[in-house]
Amino acid sequence: MQLGRSRLAAQGHRPRGQMRLCYHCGASGHLSPRCPERLSSAQVGGSSSFFNLMVPVSLNFYERCVPVSVLIDSGAAINLIDGALVEELGIPTFPCVPALRITAIDSQPIGEGYLKRQTELLEFQVGLFHYEQLAFYVTSLPANPVILGFPWLRRHDPQISWRSGELVRWSSTCLRGCLRDPVSRPYRTSCVERATPAACGHLPHPYTDFREVFSEERAARLPSHQVWDCAIDLLPNTSLPKGWIYPLSLPESKAMEDYIETALTVGHIWPSTSPAATGFFFVGKRDGVLRPCIDYRGLNAITVWYPYPLPLVPAALEQLRGARVFTKLDLRSAYNLVRICKGDEWKTAFHMTSWPL
Incomplete structure (x- = not known):
């Protein structure tokens, strides 16, 4: 654990943001949610037996797409986002009236103890085709920049593989509303239009054990009942x-x-x-x-x-x-x-x- 070190003062945020530097360590090339120093310090003192379900997502706003890692926490009553990330990305917020009191599982206050600001609706993409709009409460999250809580789990009811730590399937509600049809994109491909007898005689070595697959005569036969x-x-x-x-x-x-x-x-x-x-x-x-x-x-x-x-x-x-x-x-x-x-x-x-x- 690093002792005697404090986070960057508020007055130092603006210059680093203007210079496209990380708010946490001051280096270039990454945002504060992906800061290696921040992630390593958050893991100090933790136990390897604890399992965190982290999911890569994208925040889409103002024609920007920002990849972040999200912690899915069934013990969180609301969806949260780190205040440093909000300031770094320039995400618009508005006051919470009245402010919400926030405590940990031991009833101790988290951060200042109150949630005073909330983001506007942000387009939130999980995986390839799952889209939705979410608003987040702003607080200080030193280890995980975004947390999806129990209301999100209850709404989407995803199937989770606890062995691999992945979302493997969405609920029927998501199939009707959240999943978008894939957009066709051009890709360079190659295909074989016809497997001629000459081609079968010059198969690459890895395919020689499957020579019958390329046989026109066998392809013309009816399958057995x-x-x-x-x-x-x-x-x-x-x-x-x-x-x-x-x-x-x-x-x-x-x-x-x-x-x-x-x-x-x-x-x-x-x-x-x-x-x-x-x-x-x-x-x-x-x-x-x-x-x-x-x-x-x-x-x-x-x-x-x-x-x-x-x-x-x-x-x-x-x-x-x-x-x-x-x-x-x-x-x-x-x-x-x-x-x-x-x-x-x-x-x-x-x-x-x-x-x-």
């Missing part, structure tokens, strides 16, 4: 509609013949005398290639809808906070990887100008 196959259950007292036979142009007719020949060869389709059949047509892609489409709108209208619990995109992305490396998988013929439940294949029949399938 599993318990999670896609079942097509029809609503009671309904019958499968008969779709239209769409007229095809000469290029589309040639594309249809090529598609039928290829799909029959690999076993994706086979001839059928099913009483149900829907229309078949093509849609042009950006590169000019004709993409085959089957009109299953009539079938979807009479199919039992199973509301599987899909994760919300903002909530799923929030779990990736702090991640730096991601994997992109290009699934060839991904639609064919969804295997129809055995016995329901006849419901997916389609017909064309030449023959029914």
Whole structure:
């Protein structure tokens, strides 16, 4: 513990602030909440058995974004911010009328014993997508510049991993109000459009054990039947509609013949005398290639809808906070990887100008 040293006098704050110096040690390159000397002195005399839940956040105001470390304290009855940080950043405040008395757990006064000022509403960002507006009471916090108290925990009810000391999930209230959709940003990426046999023969050494993943022949096979196959259950007292036979142009007719020949060869389709059949047509892609489409709108209208619990995109992305490396998988013929439940294949029949399938 450092003895005989006092904090900087109030009259010395303004010159250091004008020179962009730390209020605590007078050095440049950091703000007082991140002062190494301040943090190390705050830890002197502490016990390693105590656990503090510290969360990195951002204070956004007047087109400024200031990163700070926040202590989440369920024993604090209010949200607090350090007065030195408020003065250093120039955060506007207004008087508390009347002043609030503040005491520690042993009923001893903290600082002057009263909270006399409060900040205006500040935009407060936790993680990537969690935003809210908060006002803080101003006091002297030598170790932690910002403290979020029990009212904040009760409002957001986050799930906390006490093992890792992280917020791992937000409540349903946050999913509806606090989490914002991510903003698309351009990133430089690389991808492999097609894994040709030649490319499979020249795989980098780390991937040689996974050579079958790059096989076009294996990618064209239908997956084996599993318990999670896609079942097509029809609503009671309904019958499968008969779709239209769409007229095809000469290029589309040639594309249809090529598609039928290829799909029959690999076993994706086979001839059928099913009483149900829907229309078949093509849609042009950006590169000019004709993409085959089957009109299953009539079938979807009479199919039992199973509301599987899909994760919300903002909530799923929030779990990736702090991640730096991601994997992109290009699934060839991904639609064919969804295997129809055995016995329901006849419901997916389609017909064309030449023959029914």
